[in-house]
Amino acid sequence: xxxxxxxxxAGVALIASGAALYLNGQLPAAMGETPWxxxxxxxxxxxxxxxxxxxxxxxxxxxxxxxxxFIANLASTSTERFRSPAEENAFWLNAxxxxxxxxxxxxxxxxxxxxxxxxxxxxxxxxxxxxxxxGDPRLPLARWDGSxxxxxxxxxxxxxxxxxxxxxxxxxxxxRRRDVVQRKGKVVELAPRLLEHERELLEALxxxxxxVLQFIWAFLxxxxxxxxxxxxxxAALDAACGRELDACTVVKARE
Numbered sequence: 001x002x003x004x005x006x007x008x009x010a011g012v013a014l015i016a017s018g019a020a021l022y023l024n025g026q027l028p029a030a031m032g033e034t035p036w037x038x039x040x041x042x043x044x045x046x047x048x049x050x051x052x053x054x055x056x057x058x059x060x061x062x063x064x065x066x067x068x069x070f071i072a073n074l075a076s077t078s079t080e081r082f083r084s085p086a087e088e089n090a091f092w093l094n095a096x097x098x099x100x101x102x103x104x105x106x107x108x109x110x111x112x113x114x115x116x117x118x119x120x121x122x123x124x125x126x127x128x129x130x131x132x133x134x135g136d137p138r139l140p141l142a143r144w145d146g147s148x149x150x151x152x153x154x155x156x157x158x159x160x161x162x163x164x165x166x167x168x169x170x171x172x173x174x175x176r177r178r179d180v181v182q183r184k185g186k187v188v189e190l191a192p193r194l195l196e197h198e199r200e201l202l203e204a205l206x207x208x209x210x211x212v213l214q215f216i217w218a219f220l221x222x223x224x225x226x227x228x229x230x231x232x233x234x235a236a237l238d239a240a241c242g243r244e245l246d247a248c249t250v251v252k253a254r255e
Contacts (some may be wrong), residue, residue, distance in 0.1 A: 038077065038091075039157035041070035042098055046155050053144075053152020053173075060101060071098050075115035087160030089139060091117075092130040094157050097144055099123055104146055137200040137215070141193065142170035149179065149191045149253070175219040176231045182253065183232055186240055188213065189253035213237065213245040 045067040048059035082088040113120045144153040180191040201215040241248035
């Protein structure tokens with residue numbers, strides 16, 4: 001199979017004009033407008049995120065009131081007011097990131113619970129039930145948990161109108177990092193997050209010879225530029241791993 005056609009044939013195609021991701025041959029649901037500016041306070045808190053996706057704690061403390069107010073408002077938010085799956089997915093991503101920011105200031109709260117959308121939830125339950133079991137493998141790859149090997153935090157809230165584009169760009173930035181995908185000969189080291197969600201990545205591909213490298217291949221650049229020095233490329237992966245990407249061994253990178 002030619003590299004230029006593999007991704008479209010796989011059923012998970014990136015369309016350059018709109019950066020739309022096809023999952024199992026279907027486009028995501030139509031995007032409606034965000035019904036209200038519920039994420040404005042989170043946007044203020046995200047001013048503490050620098051260009052590399054790292055959080056500057058001193059700046060975050062300056063916006064602590066806005067962050068706490070956003071989290072408090074999550075309790076009275078009803079997901080019934082969302083008009084599309086994209087709006088609801090954006091809501092849960094924003095909620096997870098806000099709670100992670102709060103625990104970054106107050107200490108580890110992986111098992112701490114908060115009232116969100118009429119339920120008491122933990123960060124674990126959001127990650128497991130709202131950002132994993134919805135059929136879009138990009139969601140867990142855009143979820144920031146503060147770990148060094150995981151995705152970086154986006155500096156703006158996710159929103160239903162532009163979620164498709166935001167998710168694709170977030171995954172592209174994640175996969176193009178050298179510490180996330182690094183090939184050494186015919187051994188490809190992948191960040192733990194990719195292998196933790198390998199099942200979801202494979203399910204986005206058609207039945208047959210599903211390989212996690214096929215998913216990763218679509219988000220790699222044709223060539224590396226100044227923004228991605230030393231990154232892996234599609235051509236290099238094809239040359240090393242073969243046209244079906246089956247000649248390489250995939251291992252978990254050290255954290």
